[in-house]
Amino acid sequence: MYGVSVTYVSAIVAGVLTAGALAVWPWARSRRRFAIAGITTLVSWIGWHLLLNATQAFGFDVDAPIIRVSWEDVGSGVIALFATVVVFGLGTERREFAGRVVGAASIAGLVAMILDVFV
Numbered sequence: 001m002y003g004v005s006v007t008y009v010s011a012i013v014a015g016v017l018t019a020g021a022l023a024v025w026p027w028a029r030s031r032r033r034f035a036i037a038g039i040t041t042l043v044s045w046i047g048w049h050l051l052l053n054a055t056q057a058f059g060f061d062v063d064a065p066i067i068r069v070s071w072e073d074v075g076s077g078v079i080a081l082f083a084t085v086v087v088f089g090l091g092t093e094r095r096e097f098a099g100r101v102v103g104a105a106s107i108a109g110l111v112a113m114i115l116d117v118f119v
Contacts (some may be wrong), residue, residue, distance in 0.1 A: 002119075007049040010119045015042030018080070018111045027100055031092070037084050037108045044083035045112060048075055069117060077113030084108045 019038030022028035028037070052060055052072060060072040084105035093101050 004050070004053065006119070007046060007053070010115070011042045011045040011049070014045045014076075014080070014112050014115050015039060017115060018108045021107055021111055022104055025104070028104055033088070033093070033104060036087060036091075037104055040083040040087050041080045041108045041112055044079040045076060048079045069113070073113050073116040076116040077109040080112035081105045081109030 015038040018041040019034045022034035022037050025034075028034040051057075052075075057072075060075065061070050063070045082105075085101060088096070088101045088105065
């Protein structure tokens with residue numbers, strides 16, 4: 001595992017990249033949904049990596065032989081997806097189409113997972 005300072009810096013990068021990726025989509029620009037997804041990605045990234053550090057879960061950072069993705073990387077994506085869906089679903093986006101909400105959350109999860117592969 002890496003240090004807490006790396007966790008915070010990489011969380012900021014994950015949040016900014018998620019917001020940037022979603023800012024291209026007009027639906028995400030209205031009502032600043034891209035910023036909400038960026039914040040949920042940032043917060044979920046910090047929570048996930050601090051949990052891994054606190055439990056000393058070193059076995060999560062081992063890449064699978066063929067796809068070259070570890071459980072830590074996948075966890076970053078899943079947690080970001082989950083946090084974004086929960087915030088959108090329980091927040092002001094309750095009346096939106098589920099496909100849009102899940103699509104935005106999926107983009108957040110993919111960005112987090114791909115970034116974590118390189119961190």
